Amino acid sequence: MNRLLLNKIILVLSTLSAVIGIGFLFWILGTLSYKGISSIHWSTFANDLVEGGIRNLLVGQFTMALLASALAVPLGMMAGIYLREYGHGSKLASLIRNLSDIMMSAPSIVIGVFVFALFVDPFGGYNGYAGIIALAIMMIPIIISTTDNMLALVPKELREAGIALGGSKHKIILQIVIKAAKVGITTGVLLSFARIIGETAPLLFTSANNQFFTMDLSGQFPSLTVSIYNLATYPDSASRELAWAASFILTMIVLCINLIGRYAIRNKK
Amino acid sequence: MSGKLFRNFSFLSATLSFFILVxxxxxxxxxxxxAMHEFGFDFLFNETWEADEDDEGGIFGGFIPIIGTLLSTLIAMLIATPLAMGISIFLTEIASETIAKPVSIAIELLAAIPSIIYGMWGLFYFAPIVHDIFGGNGVGLLTAGIVLAIMIIPFMAAITRDSMNTTxxxxxxxxxxxxxxxFEVIKDVVMPYAKGGIIGSIILALGRALGETMAVAFLIGSVMSLPGKITDPTTSIPVLLANNFAEAQDLEMSSMYFLALILFVVSFFIISIAKFYFLGKPVKVKK
Incomplete structure (x- = not known):
């Protein structure tokens, strides 16, 4: 009977772990909603940080994440195309694929330090461009790996059909292969966007933060996440409330983009 | 765009990630x-971190942040590993399809929450609980380790689940x-079959925990002292960088770069071992 008992214990413990995992999700989302929603007022969206709102922070965070994507998506996709369509099987391609995989898990604070050394220190101060570059460096490996994996799923026959029609290699890639992998790549782009929009560490000493509304990327640039870090440590309750409101909005944005990404995949399959 | 241009551009993009890493x-x-010339190998074992009055020199050693990083990661791994294994067993062997799916999504959403949110939640909701149960002042090694564990559980669970599913x-x-x-099937059939993936996922999560910044920055206390008890505040490499890097001068700045280099090199090897030795080819985390 002993082994049956052991079996039961393990099964109960496993189920318990799943309950604990989900418990934490609801606990975090619950407190976040409770604290966040009660702290959100109309002025939260209408004012800039200097007046106790997050308008400039939201605009700043999105501006940097979008511009980082504008940099990372074409570069990452082209690199993925090279790995799968041109260099596939070569030593160089597999080296690059491995290095890019490692970059995907590199500590984000180290990327911040790297960008600080190259794009902040020599230019005399924090600037929005540096923040964008740091976010793009985080995003590129994710886009490379998604593109590479999604192109691998495109059947060889599609490419052969393109060749039979007399298409040149780059036309086949652009007009047939990429189109076939469109949904998967879009999902990857959405998920990586969701990841970088919530990043704090690479921005701390690259774009830093700005209390005022600005679109000038050559100076300190407003950031939602960096502001949360600052606000949460201030002793006054107004700052803390604003930090909760900002955290709630950030989490909702990230989770919504994630769910949209997953939904896109499921519809296709 | 001509074919040659397209090909060259794609080649250049591919080499970019090589150049970024190098x-x-x-x-x-x-x-x-x-810092390397000044302190050499002793940097790793010296616990002094003191700038001179004129801010130009000083004695800097990385022992405290290095130990803080290792200990918080160790606590996180001890808590996260059994829980992540339990969750994967639940998802692959116990739950029916209709339960496993929403649970899977919930666990993956847990992975999507930005780390700063974990930090903030941990500071205001979790630290007081740790304070009530274990004493101390709430923030410290233990709080940082537990919240770090909650953060890495989803990664570990997702990869372990995927490799268990291949049995x-x-x-x-x-x-x-x-x-x-x-249980015997899990222990004697599934676990041995999925061994590579399971060990790989544990090491990958380890690499993640070592480099985690924001959640730990809220919770570890950010104090330059060795922890005497598990509830004591201390600091870690990423946290020291996050809080003090930008204001540091000369030799202190160089010592920070040294710490960043140590963190980067250690992560590089840990991730490489996980990905290429145990996981073979990259396992896709999303499903």
């Missing part, structure tokens, strides 16, 4: 030179036919 290493190494049904059925219990 660039990071080269830049950190160059800027860490002063052929026939193998499991044969074991059941011999009268094995579910």
């Amino acid at each position: 660039g990071i290493f080269a830049v950190l190494f160059t800027y860490a030179q002063d 052929p049904q026939v193998l499991k059925e044969s074991a059941y036919a011999m009268g094995a219990t579910k």
